[in-house]
Amino acid sequence: MTITLARSHTIYSMKAVESAQERARALKSPELEAFYDNMLELGAERFVTTPSSTGALDPLYEDCPNFGEVLDDLTRYLGLSIAGGAGVNVMPVLLLGDPGVGKTHFGKRLAAVLGTEFEFISMNALSAGFVITGSSSTWKGAKCGKVAERLVRGKFANPVVLLDEVEKATGSTQSDPMSALYQLLEPETSRAFHDEFIDVDLDASQVFWVLTANSLDGIPPALLSRMAIYEIPTPTPDQAAGIARRVYVGLLRELKLQNMDEDLDDSVLDKLSEVSPREMRKALLDGLGYAVAAGRASLAPEDVRLKADPCKRKIGF
Incomplete structure (x- = not known):
């Protein structure tokens, strides 16, 4: 301890x-x-x-x-x-x-x-x-x-x-x-x-x-x-996935969404790996809203709606 x-x-x-x-x-x-x-x-x-x-x-x-x-x-x-x-x-x-x-x-x-x-x-x-x-x-x-x-x-x-x-x-x-x-x-x-x-x-x-x-x-x-x-290097895909999981679990606890599945599908993680942690949090928060409104207990790829920005390159954590 x-x-x-x-x-x-x-x-x-x-x-x-x-x-x-x-x-x-x-x-x-x-x-x-x-x-x-x-x-x-x-x-x-x-x-x-x-x-x-x-x-x-x-x-x-x-x-x-x-x-x-x-x-x-x-x-x-x-x-x-x-x-x-x-x-x-x-x-x-x-x-x-x-x-x-x-x-x-x-x-x-x-x-x-x-x-x-x-x-x-x-x-x-x-x-x-x-x-x-x-x-x-x-x-x-x-x-x-x-x-x-x-x-x-x-x-x-x-x-x-x-x-x-x-x-x-x-x-x-x-x-x-x-x-x-x-x-x-x-x-x-x-x-x-x-x-x-x-x-x-x-x-x-x-x-x-x-x-x-x-x-x-x-x-x-x-x-x-x-x-x-x-x-400081950009996170690897595996590291980015781990960051997304921790942000997601943190949101579930913060919002007290006990009925939501704590696991994220690989297809969801693939989409989230393209954005920064701040954007991850917003994307996951919006996604949870879409999932709850649809009556689902897990996040689907279509719930993660990333806003396209042609002037913005991919960034890491």
Whole structure:
């Protein structure tokens, strides 16, 4: 049996927050002062979670079967953590693969099995730098970045933070998202992460970083050197069939359709293997509606009505 173990980790200095709050009062910034009030009320301690067994990752081998290489490495790192009684020491992970292979889904499932929180940040935006580091409190509409918000308002010091499409990151000279990553992806410098809005150092060294990209083009070599890179393949037909079965069974339980057959015919699986998991879920949900309306207890091929899109190529999980 696997349980989640948790220890306490200090995210910020309470004295530093009190000093910053005094500065906010002098600047007559009620929004910033309220944020510091919240930080003091929540306290500086957050949980760092570690599963008690490497078996915690076993469900991901079935749920994300095309992520075997990265899961093998994570299993070894988790084993080292359990043996030494320390936190999981993992380099930032870059998942490289075509759209639809399941990179974001993997990040969400990883957070779930680790017993921590998940934060999604799209890097395909002009304001990506501000989204990560926050904006100066002197600016109109200023607010903290997503990293600081997760660490301050969340319960965990080791959330899984997924940076999506990192190769498409853009920004201005005042807010270069890549410059923020140089600090955050290094264990030593991330211990004193400075959010522009909060103006208090935060310890982001426990964050589990997962980055996704469709290509290495546009990612600086110096940044790549800070990450473990994994090429994620499209699922094989057998893997896609397994994913479809799990999505289907999950829907039956979610909808409490106890009279429906839990097995899917091979002809149904063949049709579903052409679409992504998100499309699988919608296709199966619609198909169940057609089957129930027809008074059948099993899904037939004609129930799975995939919408043709001539501009869309086949994608995997």
